[in-house]
Amino acid sequence: QVQLVQSGAEVKKPGAAVKVSCKTSGYTFTSHWIHWVRQAPGQGLEWMGIINPNGGSTGYAQKFQGRVTMTRDTSTSTVYMELSRLTSEDTAVYYCARDHSNSHANAWWLDPWGQGTLVTVSS
Amino acid sequence: SSELTQDPAVSVALGQTVRITCQGDSLRTNYASWYQQKPGQAPVLLIYDKNNRPSGIPDRFSGFSSGNIASLTISGAHVEDEADYYCNCRDSSGYYWVFGGGTKLTVL
Numbered sequence: 572q573v574q575l576v577q578s579g580a581e582v583k584k585p586g587a588a589v590k591v592s593c594k595t596s597g598y599t600f601t602s603h604w605i606h607w608v609r610q611a612p613g614q615g616l617e618w619m620g621i622i623n624p625n626g627g628s629t630g631y632a633q634k635f636q637g638r639v640t641m642t643r644d645t646s647t648s649t650v651y652m653e654l655s656r657l658t659s660e661d662t663a664v665y666y667c668a669r670d671h672s673n674s675h676a677n678a679w680w681l682d683p684w685g686q687g688t689l690v691t692v693s694s
Numbered sequence: 695s696s697e698l699t700q701d702p703a704v705s706v707a708l709g710q711t712v713r714i715t716c717q718g719d720s721l722r723t724n725y726a727s728w729y730q731q732k733p734g735q736a737p738v739l740l741i742y743d744k745n746n747r748p749s750g751i752p753d754r755f756s757g758f759s760s761g762n763i764a765s766l767t768i769s770g771a772h773v774e775d776e777a778d779y780y781c782n783c784r785d786s787s788g789y790y791w792v793f794g795g796g797t798k799l800t801v802l
Contacts, residue, residue, distance in 0.1 A: 606791065608737075615796040616729075616737065616780050621789075630789040666736055673743045679784045679791070680727035680742035687736050 573597040575605075575667050575685035582691045588655040591688045593667030600648040601625035604670035606681055607641060607652045609663040617663075621670065622650055657692045664689050698726075698781055698794035705800040706771045714766045716781030716794045723786040726764035728757060731778045731796075740779075741766060768799075776801045 578592040593605065607619040620631035622641040629641045635654070643650045654661060665688045668681035698718040706712035716726055725744055729737040739748050741757035754769045764783075768775055781794040 608793070615778075616731075616782075616793040618782075618791045618793055621791070632790055668737075671742070676725060676743055677723055677784075678725040678727070678743035680739060681729075681737075681782065682739040682742070682748060684736040684738070 573669065573683055575669060575683060577665075577667060577685040577688045580689040580691070582693065583657050585658055585692055585694055587657050587692075588653055589657060589661075589690050590651055590653040591665050591667075591690070592649050592651050593685050594647065594649045595669070596648060598669075600643075600645060605641075605643075605650045606668045606670055607639075608666045608668060608681075608684075610666070610687075611660070611663040614663075619652070619665075624648075624650060654690075657690075659692050662690065662692045698783060698792055700779075700781060700794035700797045702795065703798045703800070705802055706768070707802050708773065709770055711767065711769045712771055712799065714768075714779050714797045714799065716764045716766075716783075717762055718783065718792070718794075719762055720783045720786045720792065721759060721762045721764050724784050725759055726757070726781045726783045728755075728764075728766045729780045729782065730775075731780065737780065771799075771801050773801055775799060 574596045576594045601624045604623050606621045622629045624643045640653045668684040672679045728741040731737040745757045756767045758765045779797045
């Protein structure tokens with residue numbers, strides 16, 4: 572079955588960077604884009620960006636432009652999300668999720684999701 | 695940038711029907727997808743591509759879209775439907791996606 576398994580929780584100091592991994596299995600890695608979504612404590616879901624594992628092209632939410640980098644390793648079917656210059660406002664659970672689309676119907680959706688990675692930013 | 699607006703909280707009596715709405719300009723051209731999230735868990739896809747349900751999602755969940763409004767209907771709410779619900783849509787003008795603010799559903 573399709574699985575997205577993320578790396579473990581991280582604790583970082585303000586100003587540092589964090590790199591979260593999302594290892595995929597159960598499907599052809601290059602056939603689906605991968606989204607990154609985060610959720611601050613008690614808050615809603617926030618879309619961060621998307622990466623195409625086939626070629627590595629990316630698209631980032633304007634809020635994170637210049638601070639986020641999404642990459643992939645086709646040899647291990649893993650995607651990565653690195654966020655730099657961390658502040659306490661980046662404390663959140665970070666999720667990866669597989670993209671699906673029906674472009675004929677202008678429909679896109681995310682399924683399945685990884686289990687989430689808690690990133691805590693604290694001095 | 696485009697936004698999706700949801701009511702922050704909705705309640706429903708056990709066994710009754712409830713509709714959760716999502717409003718935004720991108721919905722005029724793109725379909726919304728819907729997600730359920732329970733405390734401490736990752737979101738789960740409920741509705742996609744007009745009104746389709748993944749396998750394992752009960753048929754009491756349905757979706758509808760008209761103009762700039764998408765809606766999720768739960769017909770006959772169960773206790774286990776108490777959760778947060780989010781809509782999501784690809785923005786029509788750019789290469790990004792957006793989530794609604796989420797609706798907390800309480801089953802009374």
